[in-house]
Amino acid sequence: MAxxxxxxxKFLAEPHVAAxxxxxxxxxxxxxxxxxxxxxxxxxxxxxxxxxxRKNHLIQxxxxxxxxxxxxxxxIRYVSVEGPVIDTTPATHDHxxxxxxxxxxxxxxxxxxxxxEKNHGEQVIIxxxxxxxVSSDLGTV
Numbered sequence: 001m002a003x004x005x006x007x008x009x010k011f012l013a014e015p016h017v018a019a020x021x022x023x024x025x026x027x028x029x030x031x032x033x034x035x036x037x038x039x040x041x042x043x044x045x046x047x048x049x050x051x052x053x054r055k056n057h058l059i060q061x062x063x064x065x066x067x068x069x070x071x072x073x074x075x076i077r078y079v080s081v082e083g084p085v086i087d088t089t090p091a092t093h094d095h096x097x098x099x100x101x102x103x104x105x106x107x108x109x110x111x112x113x114x115x116x117e118k119n120h121g122e123q124v125i126i127x128x129x130x131x132x133x134v135s136s137d138l139g140t141v
Contacts, residue, residue: 003135008079009041011069011135015102018067020047022058031058036103037067045081046127048091048099050120059085059126067128076138083131091123 003011020035033055039045045067049056059065066082096116100109 001137003077003079003137005133006041007137008081008133008135009039011077011079012039012045012081013041016069016071017103018069020055020065020067022055022065023062024058031055035067036099038099038102044086044127044129045083046095046125048095048123048125051122051124056088056124056126060088064131065126065128075140078136080134081128081130081132083129085126086129087125087127089125089127091125093117095125096123 017034018037019032020037021030021032024031031054035047035049037045037047064082064084066080068078068080070076070078093113096113097109100112100116104112
């Protein structure tokens with residue numbers, strides 16, 4: 001059964017790892033990779049990546065991307081959201097802290113931030129405005 005707007009936005013706001021998909025070069029399947037994301041109900045979605053990554057280049061060329069988020073318990077549920085890129089800006093320490101705190105236990109956040117700032121290099125924030133949604137709760141198995 002399809003989720004209501006409130007249900008899908010609440011689900012998307014939970015800290016699930018998403019599968020990001022974006023059109024690739026001609027003759028290749030879409031690039032699909034796991035990614036952390038940030039979302040609050042009614043707002044835009046943002047992700048963080050390196051400015052020189054294939055992912056960023058493809059997103060900028062396509063001007064849009066999609067995310068698929070799913071879970072198996074307590075029911076099998078998914079939300080797929082797609083939309084246009086509305087902004088790309090340099091990431092800050094505060095962005096990294098916000099995203100890390102969303103996914104990691106509190107005692108691991110500072111260590112991860114230190115590692116990421118030393119090893120990942122410059123990052124950008126890509127904001128997407130949710131435009132098309134597909135969702136369902138398939139119940140229990």
